[in-house]
Amino acid sequence: MGIIPRFNKKLVSRIKELREEQKISQQELAKSVGVSRQTIYYLERGASNPSLTLSLDISKTLNKPIEEIFYFEPVIRDLVDNIKLGDIKEIADEIGIDYNKILKLSEIDDEQLSKMYTEEELTKISEALGEEFHKLFLKDEE
């Protein structure tokens, strides 16, 4: 009947962080998993989807489970985190939605999202952030 909003998520990698922790250079990691350094660079920069065998190789080299290296994060998180607080206040006033409600979007999970926000509010927020609704959220039909 109703529509349940869900975060649209993207794959995020912690390769850089883990690699630096273990003092491994990009070149070394690339060599041990048998790919070019550029591939590692693209992977670290995010917005990428490696093949499973490559991911498994990396997880073996870094000695961490795959879930700790790659995980999904709401697309909106980056967006909200990178806006200045003042700007968020301005946006909030403009669309008439509570300022905290926009900030909270970068912390909550799917369940809270569906409880706290209506589709209408989310559409307004995505428009105000300059993104299309379907890039930030997905809809589940009940």
Place this chain on the structure above:
Amino acid sequence: MKNKEMVYEHFISKDFKKKILLKVSTVLIPIFTLLTLFFVVIAYEGFEMRDRGPPGRSPIEDIVGVPELLFWLILFVVIIPYLVIMIILSVSLSIYIRNYSFEVLENNIIIHHGVITKTKATIPFIQIQNINVVSGIFDRIFKLYTVKIETAARSRSGSSPALIKFNPEGHIPGLKEPNIIEDKINEMMKRLSHVPSKLEDKIFKPEELAFDNFISYILSKMHEGKELKTNIKELREKMNISSAQLAEKVGVPIQTITYLEEGRYNPSLSLAYKIANVLNCKVEDLFQLA
């Protein structure tokens, strides 16, 4: 006129016409044979019944005898229609074959086809979801293959993968050597890749999942490199989910799941996560490097 380099151009085999004619004949001949038998039975049965009945002859029988009537009936209702159908079909097939051509360009495949209305279909590689090489009973008689190029058309309402529909847009029938076009597409895909390294290292943007699946398909065809062990099938059966249901839930074609279960497919990480999510387990429980 062409600003892009043409990589491969080809036409379909003339055997395609023979195949279709044979296929149509196998349907038409039994129907027309039955029709003929029907006329024969009606003609003779009807004749006998009238003999047994009260006297008085039917006007038609006065003019022509039963065998002669039967001959004309069969000629006009059976033989001529059959020949007409075959001739029309044969002519239009010849035109179809002459007009049909496809070319593999740098970024897309172009297919020209049509008998009366001519169509030019352009399929960008990025949209290709899957390539099926099909060979039916009649195809096999003439050693022909049909290559079906499926593209993913996203519905506008959302970006959920479950909404992706598969359209067999590129339909190339009557091919003698389907491997050539597959190889050519593969070759072009490599060039299209942003990362100039081995195909296996290729990384994908999330929105390029269709592209990713295609690469994985090619990879599975090449069947090289590391072996991936998987227990998707066991876990799936434990949870009582069919491969079709699983495919639908993660938004991929069933073949993808089949390839995965056979260990011939190196999926993208996000696909692996999606499957793990549906089967409620960790990626490492699902896949291991052999």
